Amino acid sequence: MGTEFPFEIKDVEPEQTKKLLEYFKGEFNGFVQVGPKKYFFPQKYRQEAANIYNMPVRPSDVFVTSYPRSGTTWTQELVWMVANDLDYEKSNAIPLTERYPFLEFSICVHPMNKEKFIEENSHSEEKLKTLEFVCQPGTEQLANTPSPRFIKSHMPLSLLPPTLLDTAKMIYVARDPRDVAVSFYHLNRLMRTQGYNGDFKTYWDFFVKDLHHWTPFFEHLKEAWEKRDHPNMLFLFYEELSKDLKASVHRVTKFFGKEFSDEEIERLCDHLSIDNFKNNKSVNYDVMKELGIQLTGEQSFIRKGKAGGWRDYFDEEMTQQAEQWIADNLRDTDLRFPHLDL
Numbered sequence: 294m295g296t297e298f299p300f301e302i303k304d305v306e307p308e309q310t311k312k313l314l315e316y317f318k319g320e321f322n323g324f325v326q327v328g329p330k331k332y333f334f335p336q337k338y339r340q341e342a343a344n345i346y347n348m349p350v351r352p353s354d355v356f357v358t359s360y361p362r363s364g365t366t367w368t369q370e371l372v373w374m375v376a377n378d379l380d381y382e383k384s385n386a387i388p389l390t391e392r393y394p395f396l397e398f399s400i401c402v403h404p405m406n407k408e409k410f411i412e413e414n415s416h417s418e419e420k421l422k423t424l425e426f427v428c429q430p431g432t433e434q435l436a437n438t439p440s441p442r443f444i445k446s447h448m449p450l451s452l453l454p455p456t457l458l459d460t461a462k463m464i465y466v467a468r469d470p471r472d473v474a475v476s477f478y479h480l481n482r483l484m485r486t487q488g489y490n491g492d493f494k495t496y497w498d499f500f501v502k503d504l505h506h507w508t509p510f511f512e513h514l515k516e517a518w519e520k521r522d523h524p525n526m527l528f529l530f531y532e533e534l535s536k537d538l539k540a541s542v543h544r545v546t547k548f549f550g551k552e553f554s555d556e557e558i559e560r561l562c563d564h565l566s567i568d569n570f571k572n573n574k575s576v577n578y579d580v581m582k583e584l585g586i587q588l589t590g591e592q593s594f595i596r597k598g599k600a601g602g603w604r605d606y607f608d609e610e611m612t613q614q615a616e617q618w619i620a621d622n623l624r625d626t627d628l629r630f631p632h633l634d635l
């Protein structure tokens with residue numbers, strides 16, 4: 294793999310690291326900030342940065358990318374179904390995690406956690422094999438994946454191969470950052486790779502200060518938004534899927550040059566509805582629970598699936614701060630979240 298990487302990777306300063314490590318018990322060493330935009334990752338990103346940046350892209354590749362908790366899984370299944378001519382049988386038989394290697398998940402699995410997971414799963418050869426697959430760097434998994442490859446990533450465009458958009462297809466999905474933060478907060482508590490132990494207010498503070506995985510949020514979105522008219526880019530919003538799923542399905546089918554009957558589209562929308570999704574073993578990331586990477590309990594990877602739920606988590610002060618933060622970040626762009634008064 295290539296070794297060139299054009300950005301500087303700096304350690305987050307010690308005081309800040311100390312505070313972060315008190316709240317994020319899934320990380321042990323610390324964090325880095327990358328390039329002029331200071332994209333934030335666990336230390337392990339250093340090992341993967343150049344491999345990801347230089348990974349060979351194939352013309353038949355399909356990337357589904359986003360800031361986490363923006364409706365990635367929903368979009369992945371929608372895209373996969375359309376690109377695979379509505380193959381329900383295969384979709385049900387093969388979990389989404391296998392259909393879509395997660396490019397950079399390995400950077401979230403600290404070696405000490407991996408040791409722990411191996412020990413806990415040592416009674417089952419099969420689980421150990423799955424664990425190895427899930428924790429293997431995505432670039433290695435993908436080198437052995439036959440075409441067409443479907444790839445999940447939360448990397449911003451600037452940290453992905455520079456030739457990507459001129460070579461392969463990308464579907465990017467964006468969501469109101471307040472709903473994103475609430476949703477990611479819950480996941481950060483559930484995933485032992487993150488091990489977040491604080492309250493939402495503290496979490497939100499890290500998020501808006503760009504001290505959280507894959508932030509800065511708005512830079513991430515803007516990089517993709519700037520490319521929204523590229524013929525290989527389809528830019529979607531969670532709020533649009535939520536309000537009119539059929540319209541978004543039509544956009545995806547057009548993007549892939551496919552045509553389906555009204556009945557087929559109806560059936561697909563039903564398949565993608567939150568209630569069916571929650572009960573769909575193939576998409577609900579149960580593998581993370583089975584391996585003990587995700588805590589078991591009432592909460593799960595697919596959660597409420599609503600737009601606007603953030604209101605239950607924000608007090609008056611946070612609401613105003615969020616509005617200001619969003620307005621400040623939207624000032625120099627024509628990016629607007631649909632169906633929101635912002």
Ligand code: A3P
Binds near residue numbers: 475477568570598599
């Ligand atoms: P909530 O936690 O707000 O419910 P990602 O896949 O990027 O991690 O995004 C997860 C978010 O998308 C979660 O949001 C999840 O519930 C929601 N989601 C997943 N599948 C959905 C569906 N079929 N319909 C609506 N929302 C869905």
